[in-house]
Amino acid sequence: MEHHRERSDHRPQDLPQVLIIRPPPVFTLFEEKFISSKFQFLKAWESTLPLDQFLTNYAGSVRAVLCSGASLITLDIIRLLPSLQLVVTASAGINHIDLNECRRLGIVVTNAAAVYSDDGADAAVGLLIDVLRKISAADRFVRHGLWPAKGEYPLGSKLGGKRVGIVGLGGFGLAAAKRLEAFGCTVLYNSRKQKPFVPYPFYSNVYDLAADSDALIICCGLTAETRHMVNREVMLALGKQGIIINIARGAIINEKEMVECLVQGEIGGAGLDVFENEPNVPKELFELDNVVLSPHRVVFTPDGFMAACELVVGNLEAFFSDKPLLSSVMDE
Amino acid sequence: MANKETQQQFSSEELPIVLVNRLPSFKLPFQDHLLSHFHLLDPHDSPETYDSFLSRHSNSIRALITVGPTPVTAEFLNLLPRLELIVGTSAGLNHIDLSACRSRGIAVTHSSSAFSEDVADCAVGLLTDVLRRISAADRFVRDRMWPVKKEYPIGFKLGGKRVGIVGLGSIGSEVAKRISAFGCIIAYNSRKKKQSVPFPFYASVCDLAANSDVLILCCALTEETHHIVNKDVMVALGKQGVIINVGRGSLIDEKELVQSLVRGEIGGAGLDVFENEPNVPKELFELDNVVLSPHCAVMTPQSFEALLELIVTNLKAFFSSKPLLSAVSIE
Numbered sequence: 001m002e003h004h005r006e007r008s009d010h011r012p013q014d015l016p017q018v019l020i021i022r023p024p025p026v027f028t029l030f031e032e033k034f035i036s037s038k039f040q041f042l043k044a045w046e047s048t049l050p051l052d053q054f055l056t057n058y059a060g061s062v063r064a065v066l067c068s069g070a071s072l073i074t075l076d077i078i079r080l081l082p083s084l085q086l087v088v089t090a091s092a093g094i095n096h097i098d099l100n101e102c103r104r105l106g107i108v109v110t111n112a113a114a115v116y117s118d119d120g121a122d123a124a125v126g127l128l129i130d131v132l133r134k135i136s137a138a139d140r141f142v143r144h145g146l147w148p149a150k151g152e153y154p155l156g157s158k159l160g161g162k163r164v165g166i167v168g169l170g171g172f173g174l175a176a177a178k179r180l181e182a183f184g185c186t187v188l189y190n191s192r193k194q195k196p197f198v199p200y201p202f203y204s205n206v207y208d209l210a211a212d213s214d215a216l217i218i219c220c221g222l223t224a225e226t227r228h229m230v231n232r233e234v235m236l237a238l239g240k241q242g243i244i245i246n247i248a249r250g251a252i253i254n255e256k257e258m259v260e261c262l263v264q265g266e267i268g269g270a271g272l273d274v275f276e277n278e279p280n281v282p283k284e285l286f287e288l289d290n291v292v293l294s295p296h297r298v299v300f301t302p303d304g305f306m307a308a309c310e311l312v313v314g315n316l317e318a319f320f321s322d323k324p325l326l327s328s329v330m331d332e
Numbered sequence: 333m334a335n336k337e338t339q340q341q342f343s344s345e346e347l348p349i350v351l352v353n354r355l356p357s358f359k360l361p362f363q364d365h366l367l368s369h370f371h372l373l374d375p376h377d378s379p380e381t382y383d384s385f386l387s388r389h390s391n392s393i394r395a396l397i398t399v400g401p402t403p404v405t406a407e408f409l410n411l412l413p414r415l416e417l418i419v420g421t422s423a424g425l426n427h428i429d430l431s432a433c434r435s436r437g438i439a440v441t442h443s444s445s446a447f448s449e450d451v452a453d454c455a456v457g458l459l460t461d462v463l464r465r466i467s468a469a470d471r472f473v474r475d476r477m478w479p480v481k482k483e484y485p486i487g488f489k490l491g492g493k494r495v496g497i498v499g500l501g502s503i504g505s506e507v508a509k510r511i512s513a514f515g516c517i518i519a520y521n522s523r524k525k526k527q528s529v530p531f532p533f534y535a536s537v538c539d540l541a542a543n544s545d546v547l548i549l550c551c552a553l554t555e556e557t558h559h560i561v562n563k564d565v566m567v568a569l570g571k572q573g574v575i576i577n578v579g580r581g582s583l584i585d586e587k588e589l590v591q592s593l594v595r596g597e598i599g600g601a602g603l604d605v606f607e608n609e610p611n612v613p614k615e616l617f618e619l620d621n622v623v624l625s626p627h628c629a630v631m632t633p634q635s636f637e638a639l640l641e642l643i644v645t646n647l648k649a650f651f652s653s654k655p656l657l658s659a660v661s662i663e
Binding site: 118133142156303 | 449450453454456457458460461464466467469470471472473474476478479482484486487488489490491492509510512513514515609610611612617623624625626628631632633634635636
């Protein structure tokens with residue numbers, strides 16, 4: 001393990017190791033924030049060995065792994081980590097982790113959704129205002145010199161009074177609801193289960209929610225149940241003036257059907273931060289003025305990243321001190 | 333909008349007379365609706381010369397609608413000795429000589445309450461866009477750069493930002509309500525401190541700027557507020573500072589603003605209004621930290637419906653000698 005000792009020779013050799021297969025973006029940006037007296041990192045990506053061989057040779061006693069969306073924790077990887085007890089993801093999403101296998105083996109998972117809720121809600125509402133009031137489209141109009149030539153710009157649509165259906169009323173969804181109320185929107189929601197003490201009308205499925213909404217904001221996680229949950233049927237129920245905002249995961253929407261609906265005018269517009277096959281975006285969307293496109297980072301801010309670092313380190317330190325974890329993902 | 337009136341009982345000649353004051357390039361919105369309530373006189377629809385039309389009708393004109401930014405000057409008022417009411421259709425009033433109105437005892441109504449929510453929504457939308465780089469990111473993706481460049485700058489958090497609202501009238505109050513929900517900290521400047529308002533008051537825009545991360549301009553354009561945001565204010569706001577303007581272009585010294593933005597001396601701007609619309613300084617087209625809007629913060633069908641209702645209500649109240657709904661108090 002000489003090449004690893006070179007990099008970590010300033011740390012005591014008996015600190016427990018946290019495996020990183022591929023570094024989360026926040027780790028690459030702020031590595032110094034992850035330094036701890038309670039653990040050290042085992043950096044698989046720095047090795048020239050193929051991954052499975054590296055894990056077999058060096059990760060036998062690893063109890064914790066740090067990952068994020070781009071670093072999948074698959075069944076095969078879990079099988080190569082016989083001592084694994086904890087998966088810490090720096091992301092809000094957990095769909096890149098084989099949760100069934102973790103559950104089966106009693107491996108606990110923590111995520112960082114809590115630190116992104118406010119920023120995610122700001123982004124979702126910002127995208128909704130943009131689509132409804134055509135802010136980015138009007139900006140293009142002005143930048144292309146069309147204002148003196150063409151005169152007035154087409155009307156947008158008022159936010160107040162709009163019925164906004166939130167898909168997934170977790171931290172993001174609740175934060176978005178609070179903001180939407182300040183604009184005079186009526187909030188509705190769909191969730192796996194109805195939430196007690198929440199003042200908004202509950203719809204047990206997305207189709208019914210869409211039928212009663214002017215806009216949908218997707219805030220839920222990607223699971224087998226939610227994959228392609230927003231399909232053509234749901235979009236037709238939402239209607240020709242309907243707007244979809246997605247800051248969650250691209251695959252929650254049937255992207256091919258959404259593009260068709262947008263091109264055919266079956267829905268009114270969309271604000272999208274996530275796509276099924278990032279960084280590829282369906283080219284048809286580039287021609288549309290009623291769509292706002294974002295490269296999967298509208299939720300991120302430096303503050304959010306800092307908070308994610310702290311939460312990740314906090315979870316790891318708690319784990320290695322046998323203290324309760326800060327943000328373990330509960331099965332609902 | 334449902335016409336709540338019963339069948340009109342009067343012929344057109346018996347409906348109250350209202351003069352339409354408009355620049356030729358501006359059309360009177362809702363003309364059909366208004367025709368069912370009022371006898372509209374429009375000099376541009378007459379083959380007569382403008383002056384001849386006005387002098388022929390001047391004795392019967394007690395009320396006029398001035399469309400959009402069509403000016404009402406003292407000289408114009410001299411041609412209408414019987415005028416008692418001016419109804420404005422825009423949120424602003426800077427195109428009307430208010431002191432000439434005051435000295436002639438002419439009441440003026442404004443329409444800002446019809447627009448306040450929509451303008452506030454737009455102001456917050458522009459702020460979110462600038463801080464989180466939404467339009468810039470949209471350009472990045474549409475230019476097909478995402479697969480190529482991968483890295484793209486992220487934006488800034490809204491929560492905890494100190495937002496200074498310049499002008500806490502109906503629009504400013506709606507902005508404050510929305511911005512609070514994002515966790516921003518609000519302070520304001522106004523002509524006078526408002527007693528029942530919980531936010532800190534700053535008597536000068538410069539002091540407000542020095543204590544703010546963002547300035548949102550929601551006030552009217554008057555002699556006092558012309559170029560109220562000048563170089564000193566921008567320096568006080570600082571290199572990370574953001575300015576949002578949904579008031580009037582001339583609230584800001586636009587030449588200084590452009591220089592400050594180009595030199596990176598302020599952080600960004602979201603602008604719905606400009607000093608010389610529809611002309612926008614071309615330097616702004618090169619900047620990613622600026623969002624440009626073609627003076628459409630008021631532009632929703634819903635605000636236009638509210639505007640029509642306000643205009644009709646004010647005119648009917650006037651002709652029934654009842655109190656006006658949105659009279660401007662001309663101090």
